[in-house]
Amino acid sequence: MPWQASVKNGMVWKKNRLKGMKLRVNCKHISKIILGTHSGELPPEQLELISRHINNCQYCQQELSVIRDIEGCLKVAFEEQTAWAQIPENTLENIKQQAALEKQAASKRHLLAKKFSRFGFLNRRQILTPALAVSILVISMLAIHMINRSNSGVTAYDIALNDPQLQSVLTSNSFMEPDKSKVTVINYLDTHGKPQAFVAFHADPNFLVVADVDMSANTLNRLNTFVLDSQMSKEVIGVAGNDSRIQALLEQGAIISNLYPAYVFYEKEMVNPDGEVYKQASFDFIIQIRIVINSSKYMAIYDVNTGQITTVVTDSK
Amino acid sequence: MQELIERWQAGDVDAFDELFHQYKKLVFKSALLISGNVGDAEDILQEVFLKLWTSKHTYSSRKGNFINWLYKITVNQSISKCRKKKIHSLSLDQIDSGSGIVDNRERIEPNLDRKWEYEALTKLVSQMDEKHRLVLILRYFNDLPNNAIAEILDIPIGTVKSRLHNALASLRKKWDGMEEK
Numbered sequence: 001m002p003w004q005a006s007v008k009n010g011m012v013w014k015k016n017r018l019k020g021m022k023l024r025v026n027c028k029h030i031s032k033i034i035l036g037t038h039s040g041e042l043p044p045e046q047l048e049l050i051s052r053h054i055n056n057c058q059y060c061q062q063e064l065s066v067i068r069d070i071e072g073c074l075k076v077a078f079e080e081q082t083a084w085a086q087i088p089e090n091t092l093e094n095i096k097q098q099a100a101l102e103k104q105a106a107s108k109r110h111l112l113a114k115k116f117s118r119f120g121f122l123n124r125r126q127i128l129t130p131a132l133a134v135s136i137l138v139i140s141m142l143a144i145h146m147i148n149r150s151n152s153g154v155t156a157y158d159i160a161l162n163d164p165q166l167q168s169v170l171t172s173n174s175f176m177e178p179d180k181s182k183v184t185v186i187n188y189l190d191t192h193g194k195p196q197a198f199v200a201f202h203a204d205p206n207f208l209v210v211a212d213v214d215m216s217a218n219t220l221n222r223l224n225t226f227v228l229d230s231q232m233s234k235e236v237i238g239v240a241g242n243d244s245r246i247q248a249l250l251e252q253g254a255i256i257s258n259l260y261p262a263y264v265f266y267e268k269e270m271v272n273p274d275g276e277v278y279k280q281a282s283f284d285f286i287i288q289i290r291i292v293i294n295s296s297k298y299m300a301i302y303d304v305n306t307g308q309i310t311t312v313v314t315d316s317k
Numbered sequence: 318m319q320e321l322i323e324r325w326q327a328g329d330v331d332a333f334d335e336l337f338h339q340y341k342k343l344v345f346k347s348a349l350l351i352s353g354n355v356g357d358a359e360d361i362l363q364e365v366f367l368k369l370w371t372s373k374h375t376y377s378s379r380k381g382n383f384i385n386w387l388y389k390i391t392v393n394q395s396i397s398k399c400r401k402k403k404i405h406s407l408s409l410d411q412i413d414s415g416s417g418i419v420d421n422r423e424r425i426e427p428n429l430d431r432k433w434e435y436e437a438l439t440k441l442v443s444q445m446d447e448k449h450r451l452v453l454i455l456r457y458f459n460d461l462p463n464n465a466i467a468e469i470l471d472i473p474i475g476t477v478k479s480r481l482h483n484a485l486a487s488l489r490k491k492w493d494g495m496e497e498k
Contacts, residue, residue: 066489066492067485067489070438070485070488070489070492071457071485073434073435073438074438074442074453074457074488075457075458076435077435077436077438077439077442078350078454078457078458079458080435080439081349081350081439082346082349082350082458085345085346085349085355085358087341087342087345087359087362088359091341091359091362091363091366092334092337092366094363095337095363095366095367095370096370098363098367099367099370099371102367102371229354229356230354230355230356230357233356
């Protein structure tokens with residue numbers, strides 16, 4: 001500690017040992033101590049000096065009282081903020097189920113690694129190096145061939161991702177660039193025969209983005225985003241609870257394990273003003289409701305447009 | 318406590334259940350205050366205990382107190398969730414609207430005459446940046462001393478003090494204005 005405190009005439013003084021100067025400890029110093037330190041953490045001699053100053057200073061007495069009041073109110077405010085929240089009853093079971101799934105996945109990975117370790121002879125450098133070189137060459141040639149042959153998927157993805165509108169959505173929500181392998185691109189022709197594409201991806205498990213890309217103009221027509229927030233989740237669970245098919249499962253002890261936003265692409269027939277029928281590609285946002293009972297899994301579909309459960313099926317995956 | 322931790326680390330499921338029931342509210346409520354969202358707090362609770370289940374061998378008493386370790390996981394999971402979704406704390410009104418069964422934990426009885434002060438404080442805290450909000454939550458909700466907060470947030474104790482000082486000073490500045498209203 002570079003300074004030492006002492007009391008003279010009821011005021012607290014501090015001596016700066018480094019500069020050899022005496023400085024008066026004013027109310028500002030006391031206020032700093034009141035604001036930053038638990039009284040239990042101060043050495044007894046400092047505590048005593050501060051107490052003496054406060055006893056003689058009306059301003060500090062008032063400040064201390066206000067700070068203690070704020071601290072007390074903060075405690076109550078935090079308590080009040082959390083008092084009404086309830087932990088779902090099935091949390092522990094969910095954790096154990098999740099842990100079992102992770103264990104299963106880890107064991108599969110282990111088995112796979114073990115299986116490949118049988119081909120240990122491949123580790124010999126004289127075999128592995130030329131084999132690796134040939135594989136890389138073949139894969140590269142195949143990749144170049146595939147890209148040259150059909151680059152529409154990659155292009156639609158690039159158009160979407162380079163669009164400032166999409167970039168702004170991603171950056172404003174702190175999302176990273178989506179995993180390219182998990183992006184779905186659907187190409188279709190519009191009524192005038194022009195190439196169009198939908199680029200869909202999950203920016204986050206609960207945040208879905210579908211970009212409508214005009215491939216002939218290389219521009220993004222429309223950006224559709226869908227967020228499954230807690231309020232929406234509650235609504236969906238409420239609707240699911242009123243569905244007789246889901247009710248029957250819940251009565252048998254099933255639990256709703258997860259909600260997952262998704263989309264359905266489809267082509268529908270439209271009629272133009274001249275009475276000509278044409279096909280138009282479109283998509284709907286849906287929410288998959290995953291239900292688990294014993295070892296069986298079910299999936300219900302909640303249609304975001306209608307707010308109804310459309311399907312309840314056994315999830316064979 | 319030490320025996321319970323040893324049983325949990327040896328793979329005793331009952332010990333894990335006991336730890337869950339003992340600390341679930343602490344984790345859930347801290348996560349709720351940090352994330353400001355009940356749904357996220359539920360996810361964080363699951364993630365924290367799943368981590369506890371799968372990484373029981375990574376904890377060692379030499380790393381420090383078990384509860385501080387648990388807080389550290391909770392804070393990190395909550396921060397990571399918040400940064401993804403950029404959610405700020407809810408106001409009391411928003412939380413009241415999400416009905417639930419009243420928590421059994423012993424709590425400080427609020428003075429109804431001061432409800433508006435609690436609400437105003439909640440709002441002010443929710444507007445603070447993450448680092449100052451975290452220090453206030455750990456100090457005044459979790460009732461932790463500075464050294465424990467420093468350990469949990471992995472920052473020097475002096476930084477804890479200065480953040481606490483700045484956070485309280487900022488609340489203090491606005492306090493008189495609040496009382497005059």
